[in-house]
Amino acid sequence: MKILVTGAAGFIGFFTSKILTEKGHEVVGLDNINDYYDINLKYSRLKELGINQKDAEVFNYLSRSDKSNFSFIRMNLEDRENLPSLFEEQKFDVVCNLAAQAGVRYSLENPDTYVDSNIVGFVNILECCRHHKIKHLVYASSSSVYGSNKKIPFSTDDNVDHPISLYAATKKSNELMAHTYSHLFNFPTTGLRFFTVYGPWGRPDMAMFLFTDAIINNKPIKVFNFGKMERDFTYIDDIVEGVVRICESPASERVKNNKLYKVYNIGNNNSVKLMDFIKEIEFNLNTTAEKKMLPIQPGDVEKTWADVDELIKDYDYRPNTSIKDGVKSFVTWFKEYYN
Structure with missing residues (x-):
């Protein structure tokens, strides 16, 4: 298939693009490479996909990978002129929208950044999917859409009408808009509620990296x-396995059965205490961290835990990377990447 992956210079988008190309799909990656965190890390990810930095720096220029069936274009999702042109030229089968202000x-x-990227940008994606017959x-x-829900584990049947951060509100709005477009224009949409993702090439603003x-x-x-605090820490390989399985699965059966809109939790199906997570990092670094104990931050929640039974049933998705193996893998990468 020909697949558009937005957020391709990001953590999950990079790995998703990598696996899809390895499986023989033609992938066009899109990213605006904003400076929310170190852009050099983003360029390094793209280099792993065969895109040189000089090409990636140019807006609205489609550059070809020198080692795989991957192309990259630097573009804003808010760009109402160039995004539809890209869809018109490339004739995508599937769109995997992983771009967002995180x-x-x-x-x-x-x-404002969240409204532009996560709401305006997402509407543009929906409009392009609608007009270009995306399958x-x-x-x-x-997972932030669950807000301060107390029922654990979190289920997609739970009420999510009370987000406690603007980021969560934009993600909830994405689900609502996707539902509307599926209903009105008869094309399948699948939302994935990611729980705390970590692993090599991870985001510098996440706990694993910061610690x-x-x-x-x-x-x-x-x-x-x-x-x-407790988190459903999910290793990147397990997350991407689920994303790729869904991208590869034909949606024709859902169209036939009029089940066009779907939302899944995607996580490790387990909750880990933050202090145990920190101990695992300390073990791999052979060091005890100096800890500055602070109150909870606005918008944060005490505990997350994904009920992934539906994803297991529909896609045979089974996350199996332990915290021990996942943390070891990240620390090894971190030491090598930063010398």
């Missing part, structure tokens, strides 16, 4: 809610 705390200070739109939602970086540089780590 981060809960950043949304408190930069709300299936797979898109990133987030490892601080410990290696002999700095204290910030431990929020005084350590009384």
